[in-house]
Amino acid sequence: MAEIIGVIERLWRYPVKSTGGERLDSVEVDERGLAGDRLYAVRDADGKLGSGKNTRRFRRMDGLLRLSARLGHRIDGPELFDPLGRPVTDPAAFLRAYLQREDVELAREDAVSHFDQLPVSVLTTATLDWVREAAPFTVVDERRFRPNILLRTPPGTPPFVEDDWFGREGHGGTGARLAFVRSSERCAMTGAPQPGLPHAPEILKAIVHAHDGRLDALAEVAAPGRLSVGDELALH
Structure with missing residues (x-):
C-alpha cells in the first residue's frame, strides 16, 4: 500500500554547478535527474x-x-x-x-559527471524546521542545502524522516519514480554566504552533532516522468 509522505512545495534546478539555482513550477525528470540540473x-x-x-x-x-x-x-x-x-x-x-x-x-557536462553524489536530493520541511531551531541566530532556508525537491510534510513529522525512505521508491507527478539510496554528507557549503544568507558555520556544527553531518535523501531516477509543485509524493 502506498504511503503519502508529503506534497512538493518547491522545485529547484541548478543549471551551473555550485551557483545559485532557479525555482520551477514543473520539470521533466529523466535518467540523469531533473532536466538541465548541473548540466x-x-x-x-x-x-x-x-x-x-x-x-x-x-x-x-x-x-x-x-x-x-x-x-x-x-x-x-x-x-x-x-x-x-x-x-x-x-x-x-x-x-x-x-x-x-x-x-x-x-x-x-561530457564524460565527467557534474554531480557530487546522486542526481536527486529531497529535503523535508520537518528537517528544515529542525535546522531553524538548532541554529536560531542565523537565516535558514533550503538554499543552504541545495535540494531539488522541498517536500511539505504533515504536522508532527519528525526531523530526519528522510532516513526511513532508504531502499524504497517514491512515486509522484506523472510517472516519475525515485529510488532513495542514502543521505548527503554535508560540508562547509551549508554555512557559506550567498545572496540573502550570511556566513553561518553553526549550521554544519549542529548537523554534525545531531546527525553525523548527514541531511536529506538522495535518489536515483527509477522511471522518468514529470514533477510539479503541489504533487503528492508516495512511498511504495
Whole structure:
C-alpha cells in the first residue's frame, strides 16, 4: 500500500554547478535527474570542476555560490547572473575576472559527471524546521542545502524522516519514480554566504552533532516522468 509522505512545495534546478539555482513550477525528470540540473559547470584547464571543496574531480573556487544561473527554455546554455542579480553577457570573460583565474570556462557536462553524489536530493520541511531551531541566530532556508525537491510534510513529522525512505521508491507527478539510496554528507557549503544568507558555520556544527553531518535523501531516477509543485509524493 502506498504511503503519502508529503506534497512538493518547491522545485529547484541548478543549471551551473555550485551557483545559485532557479525555482520551477514543473520539470521533466529523466535518467540523469531533473532536466538541465548541473548540466554546466565552471571548468579549469586541468578539467576540474568549480566547487566548494577540493577533490579528485573538483577544485575549490570561492565565490561561485554568490552567482546564480537560469536555464528556462534556453537551448544554447544557461544565463548567468552576478552577485547583484544582473545578467552576465560574456560568462567566460566574467568568470575569469571574477575568480581571478585565466583558465576557466563554462562547460557542458561530457564524460565527467557534474554531480557530487546522486542526481536527486529531497529535503523535508520537518528537517528544515529542525535546522531553524538548532541554529536560531542565523537565516535558514533550503538554499543552504541545495535540494531539488522541498517536500511539505504533515504536522508532527519528525526531523530526519528522510532516513526511513532508504531502499524504497517514491512515486509522484506523472510517472516519475525515485529510488532513495542514502543521505548527503554535508560540508562547509551549508554555512557559506550567498545572496540573502550570511556566513553561518553553526549550521554544519549542529548537523554534525545531531546527525553525523548527514541531511536529506538522495535518489536515483527509477522511471522518468514529470514533477510539479503541489504533487503528492508516495512511498511504495
